[in-house]
Amino acid sequence: MPFDMSLTPAQHDLVARTHDFAANVVRPVAAEYDREQEFPWPVLEEAAVRGFYSPLFYRDLIGDPTGLSLPLFMEELFWGCAGIGLATVMPALALSSIGQAATPEQLLRWAPECFGEPGDLKLAALCISEPEGGSDVRNLRTTARRDGDDWIIDGHKMWIGNGGIANVHVVNAVVDPELGHKGQALFIVPGGTPGLELVRKLDKLGCRASHTAELKFNGCRIPAENLLGTEEKLEERLARAKEGTRGKSATLGTFEQTRPMVAAQAIGVARAALEFATDYANEREAFGGPIIRNQGISFPLADLATRIDSARLLTWRAAWMAANGVEFRNAEGSMSKLAASEVAVRATEQAIQTCGGWGYISDHPVEKWYRDAKLYTIFEGTSEIQRLVIGQALGLAAGEPPLHVDSPVDGSALNRIFGPGTPARTRAGEMALAAKDHIPEPAMKVAMRFLTPKR
Numbered sequence: 001m002p003f004d005m006s007l008t009p010a011q012h013d014l015v016a017r018t019h020d021f022a023a024n025v026v027r028p029v030a031a032e033y034d035r036e037q038e039f040p041w042p043v044l045e046e047a048a049v050r051g052f053y054s055p056l057f058y059r060d061l062i063g064d065p066t067g068l069s070l071p072l073f074m075e076e077l078f079w080g081c082a083g084i085g086l087a088t089v090m091p092a093l094a095l096s097s098i099g100q101a102a103t104p105e106q107l108l109r110w111a112p113e114c115f116g117e118p119g120d121l122k123l124a125a126l127c128i129s130e131p132e133g134g135s136d137v138r139n140l141r142t143t144a145r146r147d148g149d150d151w152i153i154d155g156h157k158m159w160i161g162n163g164g165i166a167n168v169h170v171v172n173a174v175v176d177p178e179l180g181h182k183g184q185a186l187f188i189v190p191g192g193t194p195g196l197e198l199v200r201k202l203d204k205l206g207c208r209a210s211h212t213a214e215l216k217f218n219g220c221r222i223p224a225e226n227l228l229g230t231e232e233k234l235e236e237r238l239a240r241a242k243e244g245t246r247g248k249s250a251t252l253g254t255f256e257q258t259r260p261m262v263a264a265q266a267i268g269v270a271r272a273a274l275e276f277a278t279d280y281a282n283e284r285e286a287f288g289g290p291i292i293r294n295q296g297i298s299f300p301l302a303d304l305a306t307r308i309d310s311a312r313l314l315t316w317r318a319a320w321m322a323a324n325g326v327e328f329r330n331a332e333g334s335m336s337k338l339a340a341s342e343v344a345v346r347a348t349e350q351a352i353q354t355c356g357g358w359g360y361i362s363d364h365p366v367e368k369w370y371r372d373a374k375l376y377t378i379f380e381g382t383s384e385i386q387r388l389v390i391g392q393a394l395g396l397a398a399g400e401p402p403l404h405v406d407s408p409v410d411g412s413a414l415n416r417i418f419g420p421g422t423p424a425r426t427r428a429g430e431m432a433l434a435a436k437d438h439i440p441e442p443a444m445k446v447a448m449r450f451l452t453p454k455r
């Protein structure tokens with residue numbers, strides 16, 4: 001699938017439906033759920049009714065060969081509210097990990113349990129981060145050991161969305177300590193499993209409508225079939241790791257897929273702030289006219305509009321690459337997340353500055369967006385981690401051409417010979433110009449129709 005920014009009719013409809021949901025269902029209650037730190041069950045119920053809370057919906061978006069459906073959906077939803085948005089899409093993160101590691105039978109078994117259905121909603125949680133590890137997935141200490149027909153999990157997880165209240169917990173644990181991060185596997189721990197302890201719900205700066213928790217696993221016993229993938233494949237992967245052969249990590253594979261998704265969320269917050277600040281600057285009058293006429297107001301907004309569009313293009317490219325299996329040679333997924341998260345913080349800060357004292361109080365939503373935006377420079381890898389990943393990728397790709405030089409090619413073979421810029425097309429044009437005084441006008445019009453660029 002070539003990289004194409006023209007949207008399909010289905011994608012236009014997705015944007016319109018999601019924006020309507022964000023504007024008319026999410027925004028009217030966003031401040032209340034943020035203030036009370038309550039989980040937005042009624043909003044999730046409406047999302048399920050509208051088809052936005054379903055494993056088939058997310059698998060459909062992930063499977064879009066253009067790569068654009070998922071970021072389009074995320075941007076519109078998070079334009080409404082980042083906290084409610086996270087509560088809505090958190091099961092999709094767990095589903096992505098299940099899809100990376102599970103057998104088809106396991107996917108069929110557990111995917112419905114991540115979402116439930118209207119009238120009987122369910123939740124899922126992806127349990128990766130730990131108090132000592134944070135962004136370092138190579139330093140996890142949660143362990144899983146085989147005991148007869150079961151696995152026993154012990155460990156401590158932190159910053160877990162839906163943790164402790166989820167029906168399905170996807171847990172990353174070390175099965176072979178000697179192999180370090182190469183000796184990890186993913187497991188399903190159902191909610192209510194003995195030994196799964198909700199230590200506390202975390203009191204957060206922003207995104208307060210989403211549930212984030214600290215968990216402990218104290219001798220959690222789960223059946224062998226809750227290991228995602230087969231034991232045979234796990235043994236093969238561990239054996240390759242012991243031999244020094246590189247293998248694919250389901251956790252890192254999830255991050256590759258979700259970083260553009262997280263970037264699109266941040267863009268939604270940034271866009272909301274820019275739109276509000278621009279509207280406010282158009283309406284607020286001081287010093288003889290709307291304040292947007294002052295360069296001190298309009299120039300920062302112009303810079304933000306440019307950076308938001310740049311971040312969106314990086315995000316769409318990374319999403320297209322992930323959908324089409326194009327290698328992230330220069331850590332393009334991390335580039336999108338870095339650009340989007342940092343412009344979200346800058347945009348929300350500038351929105352407060354533009355509104356002045358009104359921006360600093362809760363009468364307007366910009367102070368909430370400012371608190372929400374900060375999360376994006378931290379979770380799914382901090383900005384420092386993204387820079388580290390990009391820097392390492394640049395070092396490994398030193399001397400390689402830019403991505404577009406050997407990107408997938410689309411079009412007929414004749415395009416290589418007669419397409420714009422080809423020698424044959426240039427020579428034909430030169431011959432037509434040289435003979436223009438000797439060629440009948442009707443024939444010349446036909447030639448120029450072929451050679452003139454499309455408008």
